[in-house]
Amino acid sequence: xxxxxxxxxxxxxxxxxxxxxxxxxxxxxxARYLGTARSARMVGWAMNACNGREDVPAHRVVNRxxxxxxxxxxxxxxxxxxxxxxxxxEVEDSRIKNFGEIFWDPSEELGxxxxxxx
DNA sequence: ATAGTGACAAAAC
DNA sequence: TGTTTTGCCACTA
Numbered sequence: 001x002x003x004x005x006x007x008x009x010x011x012x013x014x015x016x017x018x019x020x021x022x023x024x025x026x027x028x029x030x031a032r033y034l035g036t037a038r039s040a041r042m043v044g045w046a047m048n049a050c051n052g053r054e055d056v057p058a059h060r061v062v063n064r065x066x067x068x069x070x071x072x073x074x075x076x077x078x079x080x081x082x083x084x085x086x087x088x089x090e091v092e093d094s095r096i097k098n099f100g101e102i103f104w105d106p107s108e109e110l111g112x113x114x115x116x117x118x
Numbered sequence: 119a120t121a122g123t124g125a126c127a128a129a130a131c
Numbered sequence: 132t133g134t135t136t137t138g139c140c141a142c143t144a
Contacts, residue, residue: 026126026127027125027126027127028126028127031126031127037127038126038127039126040126040127041123041124041125041126041127042124042126043125043126044124044125044126045123045124045125045126046125047125048124048125058125061125062125063125063126063127064126064127064128068125069125069126070125071125072125073125074125
């Protein structure tokens with residue numbers, strides 16, 4: 001199946017699901033991987049729709065500052081933060097302290113296609 | 119088809 | 132230095 005066949009949202013979910021445990025990424029990173037770097041807002045919006053999708057770890061997706069911008073959309077007030085801390089992330093004041101350490105870039109980890117990097 | 123929105127991002131002030 | 136504004140693209144009404 002071609003991911004292109006899926007809607008933009010589905011693509012976002014696909015990448016979000018690929019986020020490894022204890023890692024986080026930014027909306028822009030996902031958007032860029034999808035080829036729509038300027039639609040970072042769409043990524044976040046897709047997350048909003050993913051509210052009912054437990055398959056999508058939206059709590060691992062934050063803005064480029066490592067701030068849990070979308071925590072307001074979760075059930076509790078700090079549910080998103082709790083989940084991240086549970087995964088080993090150092091979160092304080094709704095912000096990931098070691099964001100730069102656990103940051104996971106899809107375009108880097110997933111690598112592009114062909115597998116032939118060089 | 120038009121208008122409005124939205125969990126971002128980066129530039130401008 | 133922090134705050135404000137625009138841009139951006141895809142989706143919904």
